Amino acid sequence: MTAIDRTRQLPRTPLLDWSSFAGSRRLAGLHSIDDIATSCLTTSGRAAIYLALLQLRLDPGSLVLVPTYHCPTMVAPVILAGLRVAYFGIGANGLPQLGTIDAATAARAKAMLVSHYFGHARSLAEVRQWCDARQIALIEDCAHCYFGSAGERPVGTWGDFATASLSKFFPVPEGGVLASANRRIAAPHLNPQGLRAQVKAWADVLESAVTYGRLAGGRWALARLFAIKNRINRTGASGTQEESMAPPDMMLACDMGRITEAPASTAVVLQRLLPRGRMIARRRSNYAAYARHFRQVEGAFPLYREVADDAVPYVFPLWVNDADRVYQSLRALALPVFRWDRIWPDTPALADDVGPSWSQHVLQLLCHQDLSEADVTRTAVTTLDLLSAERCPPASGAG
Numbered sequence: 293m294t295a296i297d298r299t300r301q302l303p304r305t306p307l308l309d310w311s312s313f314a315g316s317r318r319l320a321g322l323h324s325i326d327d328i329a330t331s332c333l334t335t336s337g338r339a340a341i342y343l344a345l346l347q348l349r350l351d352p353g354s355l356v357l358v359p360t361y362h363c364p365t366m367v368a369p370v371i372l373a374g375l376r377v378a379y380f381g382i383g384a385n386g387l388p389q390l391g392t393i394d395a396a397t398a399a400r401a402k403a404m405l406v407s408h409y410f411g412h413a414r415s416l417a418e419v420r421q422w423c424d425a426r427q428i429a430l431i432e433d434c435a436h437c438y439f440g441s442a443g444e445r446p447v448g449t450w451g452d453f454a455t456a457s458l459s460k461f462f463p464v465p466e467g468g469v470l471a472s473a474n475r476r477i478a479a480p481h482l483n484p485q486g487l488r489a490q491v492k493a494w495a496d497v498l499e500s501a502v503t504y505g506r507l508a509g510g511r512w513a514l515a516r517l518f519a520i521k522n523r524i525n526r527t528g529a530s531g532t533q534e535e536s537m538a539p540p541d542m543m544l545a546c547d548m549g550r551i552t553e554a555p556a557s558t559a560v561v562l563q564r565l566l567p568r569g570r571m572i573a574r575r576r577s578n579y580a581a582y583a584r585h586f587r588q589v590e591g592a593f594p595l596y597r598e599v600a601d602d603a604v605p606y607v608f609p610l611w612v613n614d615a616d617r618v619y620q621s622l623r624a625l626a627l628p629v630f631r632w633d634r635i636w637p638d639t640p641a642l643a644d645d646v647g648p649s650w651s652q653h654v655l656q657l658l659c660h661q662d663l664s665e666a667d668v669t670r671t672a673v674t675t676l677d678l679l680s681a682e683r684c685p686p687a688s689g690a691g
């Protein structure tokens with residue numbers, strides 16, 4: 293067995309490389325957000341949620357149902373749209389626990405945001421029916437599911453609107469999709485980004501690639517481009533943001549600044565141009581590699597061991613008992629792992645809701661196409677080492 297290189301930084305997002313242009317253009321029968329009849333590109337998934345809410349033309353202060361298991365960028369668009377948030381719990385399959393929504397809240401709610409977590413899309417038949425019976429609009433958040441089926445329907449086609457995040461699947465710093473299978477989308481007024489922002493977006497794509505050793509052969513030319521970008525950054529610098537849990541700062545940390553801008557050409561061009569076959573195959577194979585590593589382990593278990601034939605994962609969700617210690621160590625080692633531990637401060641504790649326990653215990657191990665199997669092995673083996681360190685604390689020196 294070859295030794296694991298523990299010094300190289302591993303990328304948290306897909307990277308542009310020559311290989312990004314290779315591979316099959318076919319989706320091998322998989323559905324995709326690209327297939328939805330009506331769509332427009334946005335600057336991000338959060339912008340798409342915001343614009344979906346605006347499409348609904350709700351009265352100010354209307355109630356929007358949001359899951360207790362969330363990242364802050366799912367809540368911030370609701371507040372920015374001048375609406376109020378009410379929470380629902382989720383079950384072990386990630387679907388809404390509709391019983392956690394009391395009758396008064398259900399009667400007042402005007403919209404519901406439902407996410408397909410981790411890339412495992414589920415049928416929303418029951419949720420759709422529940423929303424229809426109460427005239428609640430359904431926004432299907434496909435940030436983790438660019439491809440696949442959600443039960444009986446293609447992903448993204450249960451909702452009145454579907455939203456997606458390009459930066460999780462494509463090598464772009466930001467980008468999103470607002471789509472609808474059954475409604476017209478009133479063209480949102482999006483301000484075009486200027487030349488400076490466009491150049492910066494391309495420089496960001498290329499800089500990430502070169503930082504992680506991609507695009508071999510083109511580095512000299514790229515170095516010049518980065519010099520331009522860094523000059524732009526210096527003139528437009530706005531200071532750093534501290535992370536805080538208080539609502540206004542949560543909003544600041546969500547970086548909602550460009551939600552009414554048109555997407556940069558990086559998103560438009562690369563979303564149109566890049567073949568999907570490699571993304572799909574590599575993600576599925578990385579997920580399977582994680583599943584092999586975590587087949588039998590004490591102190592942790594995969595939430596879902598397998599990916600359905602018609603799904604393409606975003607992350608490998610791993611439940612860890614001693615999650616705080618393991619996650620902090622993985623982050624300190626800069627490994628490609630997330631945890632949604634920054635939940636909106638007014639998130640309630642609801643009976644029969646796995647949301648709060650997922651926020652603490654579920655680690656999201658990235659499995660994107662630009663992590664090699666060796667990268668996955670390194671992340672998995674490090675996690676396994678940390679888990680066994682819990683079971684075998686270092687000798688106390690006594691005796």
Ligand SMILES: Cc1ncc(COP(=O)(O)O)c(C=O)c1O
Nearest residue numbers: 336337338363365407433435457
């Ligand atoms: C489930 C979910 N929805 C929406 C978003 C927002 O997507 P973006 O980062 O493109 O704004 C995220 C981002 O992490 C997400 O995980």
